[in-house]
Amino acid sequence: MANLHVSSTPHIHQKGSSTRNIMxxxxxxLIPATIAGVVIFGLSALWVILACVASAVLAExxxxxxxxxxxxxxxLSAVVTGLLLALNLRADVPIWQCVVGxxxxxxxxxxxxxxxxxxxxxxxxxxxxxxxxxxxxTVGGGAAPVADLTASASPLVTLNQGAEAASxxxxxxxxxxxxxxxxxxxxxxxxLLGFAYLVIRKVIKWYVPASFVAxxxxxxxxxxxFDVVYSLQHVLAGGLLLGAIFMATDYVTTPxxxxxxxxxxxxxxxxxxxxxSFGAYPEGVSIAILTMNLLTPFIADWTKNKTLxxxx
Amino acid sequence: MKKDIxxxxxxxxxxxxxxxxxxxxxxxxxxxxxxxxxxxDAEPIVNVGDHVKxxxxxxxxxxxxxxxxxATVSGTVVEIAPIPTASGKETIAIRIESDGKMEVSETVKxxxxxxxxxxxxxxxxxxxxxxxxxxxxxxxxFNEATNPDYKxxxxxxxxxxxxxxxxxxxxxxxxxxxxxxxxxEYLRKYMNxxxxxxxxxxxxxxxxxxxxxxxxxxxxxxxYVVIHELKTIYPQGAKQVMLYNATxxxxxxxxxxxxxxxxxxxxxxxxxxxxYLNTGMPIVERIVTVDGSAVENPMNLIAPIGTRVxxxxxxxxxxxxxxxxxxxxxMNGTAIYSVDxxxxxxxxxxxxxxEKDAVLPEPSACINCGRCMEKCPVSxxxxxxxxAMTVKDKDKMAKLLIQTGVRQCVDCACCNYxxxxxxxxxxxxxxxxxxxxxxxAEQKEGGNK
Numbered sequence: 011m012a013n014l015h016v017s018s019t020p021h022i023h024q025k026g027s028s029t030r031n032i033m034x035x036x037x038x039x040l041i042p043a044t045i046a047g048v049v050i051f052g053l054s055a056l057w058v059i060l061a062c063v064a065s066a067v068l069a070e071x072x073x074x075x076x077x078x079x080x081x082x083x084x085x086l087s088a089v090v091t092g093l094l095l096a097l098n099l100r101a102d103v104p105i106w107q108c109v110v111g112x113x114x115x116x117x118x119x120x121x122x123x124x125x126x127x128x129x130x131x132x133x134x135x136x137x138x139x140x141x142x143x144x145x146x147x148t149v150g151g152g153a154a155p156v157a158d159l160t161a162s163a164s165p166l167v168t169l170n171q172g173a174e175a176a177s178x179x180x181x182x183x184x185x186x187x188x189x190x191x192x193x194x195x196x197x198x199x200x201x202l203l204g205f206a207y208l209v210i211r212k213v214i215k216w217y218v219p220a221s222f223v224a225x226x227x228x229x230x231x232x233x234x235x236f237d238v239v240y241s242l243q244h245v246l247a248g249g250l251l252l253g254a255i256f257m258a259t260d261y262v263t264t265p266x267x268x269x270x271x272x273x274x275x276x277x278x279x280x281x282x283x284x285x286x287s288f289g290a291y292p293e294g295v296s297i298a299i300l301t302m303n304l305l306t307p308f309i310a311d312w313t314k315n316k317t318l319x320x321x322x
Numbered sequence: 323m324k325k326d327i328x329x330x331x332x333x334x335x336x337x338x339x340x341x342x343x344x345x346x347x348x349x350x351x352x353x354x355x356x357x358x359x360x361x362x363d364a365e366p367i368v369n370v371g372d373h374v375k376x377x378x379x380x381x382x383x384x385x386x387x388x389x390x391x392x393a394t395v396s397g398t399v400v401e402i403a404p405i406p407t408a409s410g411k412e413t414i415a416i417r418i419e420s421d422g423k424m425e426v427s428e429t430v431k432x433x434x435x436x437x438x439x440x441x442x443x444x445x446x447x448x449x450x451x452x453x454x455x456x457x458x459x460x461x462x463x464f465n466e467a468t469n470p471d472y473k474x475x476x477x478x479x480x481x482x483x484x485x486x487x488x489x490x491x492x493x494x495x496x497x498x499x500x501x502x503x504x505x506x507e508y509l510r511k512y513m514n515x516x517x518x519x520x521x522x523x524x525x526x527x528x529x530x531x532x533x534x535x536x537x538x539x540x541x542x543x544x545x546y547v548v549i550h551e552l553k554t555i556y557p558q559g560a561k562q563v564m565l566y567n568a569t570x571x572x573x574x575x576x577x578x579x580x581x582x583x584x585x586x587x588x589x590x591x592x593x594x595x596x597x598y599l600n601t602g603m604p605i606v607e608r609i610v611t612v613d614g615s616a617v618e619n620p621m622n623l624i625a626p627i628g629t630r631v632x633x634x635x636x637x638x639x640x641x642x643x644x645x646x647x648x649x650x651x652x653m654n655g656t657a658i659y660s661v662d663x664x665x666x667x668x669x670x671x672x673x674x675x676x677e678k679d680a681v682l683p684e685p686s687a688c689i690n691c692g693r694c695m696e697k698c699p700v701s702x703x704x705x706x707x708x709x710a711m712t713v714k715d716k717d718k719m720a721k722l723l724i725q726t727g728v729r730q731c732v733d734c735a736c737c738n739y740x741x742x743x744x745x746x747x748x749x750x751x752x753x754x755x756x757x758x759x760x761x762x763a764e765q766k767e768g769g770n771k
Contacts, residue, residue, distance in 0.1 A: 014644065014645065014646055014647055014657070014658065014659060014660065014661070014680075015645050015646040015657065015680040015681055016408070016646075016657040016658070016659055017646075017657055017682070018746065018748070018749050019653060019654050019655065019656075019735050019738075019748060020652060020653045020654070020735035020738050020739050020748065021646065021648050021652040021653075021655065021657065021673075021675070021682075022332075022486070022652040022653065022679075022682075022739065023682045023683065023738075023739060023744055024739050024740045025333075027693075027740055027741070027742045027744075028683065028742050028743075028744070029686055029687075029689055029742045029743055031742070032689070032691070032742055082686075082687075085686065125687060126687050126689060127687035127688050127689045127690060127743075128687070261689045261690045261691040261692070262689055262690050264690075265692075266690050266691070266692035266695060266705055267692055267695060267696075268692070268696070314703050314706075314725075315695055315698075315701040315702070315703055315727075316701060317700055317701050317702050317703070317726075317727025317730050318327070318566070318572055318699075318700040318701055318730060319562075319572040319573055319574045319575065319700065319730050320575075320700070320702070320727030320729065320730045
């Protein structure tokens with residue numbers, strides 16, 4: 011009989027449990043938002059998405075090749091990064107800028123730190139903030155949806171103009187996403203579909219993004235005159251849901267315990283409110299998450315599990 | 323109200339739960355390794371060419387913790403030579419060629435017991451060891467309970483059988499509830515001073531409904547026996563988990579088990595002990611579940627200890643060439659080098675997996691998903707252990723490792739099982755525990771200087 015394999019325990023592994031499958035689940039969860047983005051913003055959105063994903067994967071491939079590392083594009087994490095970055099951009103961003111952003115995300119933010127699992131900040135978010143600063147004129151604000159070229163101002167900008175202006179934004183529009191904004195952030199229904207999928211597949215816990223969103227809601231409710239509609243508008247407009255569901259739940263750059271992740275999200279929620287209310291940019295989610303990414307090691311230290319029978 | 327520890331649903335694959343154990347025809351030879359228990363290897367007392375009979379002592383205890391070995395077939399000793407073992411070390415093994423008669427040795431007669439000391443001596447001479455996997459000599463375990471510092475009020479009888487595939491304890495309980503009852507009575511009688519008022523909790527997972535029924539009937543009129551039903555969740559059978567779920571007490575690493583007021587013994591060990599005390603026949607055979615993806619007809623077989631695995635697989639048949647063979651369960655069992663290796667006392671199962679299931683995915687980078695910590699029954703910060711192990715400074719490393727709680731690790735392998743990157747987390751925990759043990763010993767030594 012042929013030689014037998016000998017290895018240490020355990021001899022079985024949970025079926026379907028792999029990094030690739032987790033990343034695949036995230037990609038699947040992003041599909042509704044991707045489709046919605048293309049429908050709302052037209053074909054130019056599709057080009058942005060394709061450019062970001064392709065350049066992200068290619069960048070990782072080339073980096074691994076140059077550094078003689080094991081090829082890692084099969085884990086699909088580069089696809090997730092590229093897709094998330096694209097969904098965070100306006101549909102009318104020049105393609106070359108998309109490529110620069112994607113390469114920055116993969117090479118500088120991820121690979122230079124040691125690849126997947128070692129990066130301290132979320133690559134897509136960091137790249138978006140980088141592009142916001144570098145290509146301020148094209149990346150900031152939101153592109154107009156193809157159906158309605160007149161409504162070119164992002165609803166977040168309108169909201170910040172005061173209560174009167176805010177009343178012009180209907181909640182239905184926010185749910186459908188037919189307003190100016192980044193490709194993947196506008197359609198609330200699509201994002202909630204993705205959220206449900208991730209929760210059902212046990213990739214994320216529902217209360218992690220929920221604590222982010224709830225914090226923002228409560229802040230606007232308390233400081234915005236106890237107005238439910240106004241608070242909801244703030245929650246649904248802009249990149250909050252996209253950020254809360256897909257970026258604040260990134261395993262690598264958030265604490266590993268669920269308690270830590272909730273603390274992370276509450277912090278990100280408070281920062282989002284602060285930046286939106288007092289900062290120069292109408293949008294604050296990216297910078298809030300990026301800031302919390304940097305605090306992650308500390309939060310992780312404070313929120314460790316208590317071992318049964320162990321001494322701390 | 324405390325919350326039970328519940329870790330993980332692992333697919334049961336208890337395919338053989340309905341299979342009545344079948345006694346195999348006497349094998350042509352058996353191989354009896356000297357390390358079928360934890361502690362020192364036993365010392366052979368027979369020579370090549372000697373004729374031996376079933377139940378005859380062929381190797382005596384050697385060292386502080388050891389256990390004797392008995393012949394499991396009648397026949398001639400043909401070889402006493404080292405064989406490789408799964409740990410990488412070699413051990414002496416006695417090969418006996420069977421004469422096919424299965425003649426029982428004249429030495430096999432019920433031991434004479436008057437008191438606790440002679441009871442422990444008998445259990446010792448019977449070669450009774452923990453059959454749940456650790457193979458700790460049973461007499462030593464009982465002996466610990468006689469320490470006046472400990473007050474044992476609960477005896478946990480481990481019938482969880484939480485590992486996938488294995489049904490040998492299950493089938494034993496269905497066939498011999500009387501032996502379990504005898505075992506309990508022996509303990510009550512001869513260790514009355516220490517266990518007289520103790521409650522005997524038979525801890526069993528709810529997936530064995532028929533066995534629960536049988537046990538309930540057997541012990542209906544005994545108020546000191548409780549059938550404690552446990553959720554069917556891995557790792558219910560780990561002693562620390564069982565202690566917590568059955569009594570609410572927390573096992574702290576580094577302390578002896580009876581100091582938590584409880585004694586724990588595997589249900590098959592208890593039955594084998596009762597059988598020995600009743601008849602004088604030591605552990606010479608056992609029920610072995612033979613299953614796995616390469617096995618044609620999963621079965622429960624009664625085989626002499628030392629039977630080659632290949633003999634068992636001949637009976638069940640093979641669907642395909644096995645790529646990996648495990649003695650014990652898939653979460654905690656030992657992979658063996660050759661199909662010609664023998665089954666040992668703790669071999670509750672022989673699992674043959676085909677080539678496809680033999681190799682697990684290559685480990686990749688940790689993505690900090692936290693599943694290892696979420697599924698850890700005792701909430702160790704598993705992911706931090708590997709990080710701490712890379713620290714250069716020994717004192718700092720020890721401090722960080724202690725903070726992770728890794729000393730509490732129950733070796734269940736849940737972290738490793740769920741890890742999407744399939745990292746060798748259990749192995750890392752073992753390394754960490756070994757380091758801490760060595761470090762503690764060094765510190766002690768340094769302090770004495």
